[in-house]
Amino acid sequence: MAHRPARGHRCVPHTADVRIEAWAPDREGCVAEAVAALVDTFVDTASATATGSSEFRVPPAHDGDLLVGVLDEVIFRMETEGELPLGTEVHPAADGGLTVRWRTTGTDAVELVGAVPKAVSLHELRFGPAPGGWECAVTLDV
Template sequence: MSRGHRAVSHIAGIEVEAWADTREECLAEAVRALVETITDVGDAVPDDCVVLVSAEEDDETLLAAVLGEVIRQAEGRRVAVDVSVDERTKTTQGQIEVRLATVTMADHLRTAPMAVAMYGLRFGRTAGAWRAHVNVEVRDT
C-alpha cells in the first residue's frame, strides 16, 4: 500500500485523513495534511526543530497530542515543513519520538486551527493498513 493524506475544509473545521503501511508513516502523513491545509510552506528550509517524546497509552491519544503540538507551533507563527517519527528503543522502549522541522511563517495562515476535536478521532490498523481520521476545530482568520 502507498501512503497519503487528504484534508477537507468544512463548516466545523478541517477533516484530516491519512493512511500508510506503518503507524509512524501514517502519523507523519496526518501532520502533512494539517500543515498543507493551514498554510503554504512551498520549499521552505527549516531553521529549528521541535522534538516530542511521547509514551501515550493509545494511538488515538498520540495522534491528538502530535497534531495539538502542530497547532501550538502555528499559534506561535511556526510551521512544520518536515516530520519524522521513530519508535524509541532500549531504556525508553514503548515511546515515540516525533521531530517537527519548523520554519517561521512568512505569510498568514489560510485557516487558524484551534484544537483537535476528540469526536470522530480514529487512529489504528484497519484492513492491513494504518488509517487516521481527525477533525480539527478552526477559528475565522
C-alpha cells in the same frame, strides 16, 4: 476510494471545521502524514525552506491519544513559537510513546491559505490498522 498511493493525506469536506485523513504502511508514517495534512489545511509550504529543527517525545498512551498529542503540539508550537513543521519523522519509543523530529520554518515564511486550526477534536477521531497499513481521520476545530 479508488487506488491511492501507499502513503498520503487529504482534506475532506466537513460542515463547519476541517477534516483530514492520512494513511501509511505503519503507525508512525500515518502520524507523520497527519502532521503534513494539518499544515496543508491552512498554509502553502511549497516555497518554504527549513530553517530549524526540533524534537519532542509523546509519552505512552493509546494510539489515538498519541496522534492527538502530536497534532496538538503542532498547534501549540505554531501559537507560542511561530514554528511550523515542513518535514516530520516519527519513531516508536521503547516505552510505547513516540519520538517526533521536525524540520521547521517560521510562520512568517509561509503563505496563509485557510483557517488556522485552534484544536484537535476528539469527536469522530479514527486511528488504527487498516487494509494495507494504518489510517486516521481527524477533525480540526478552526
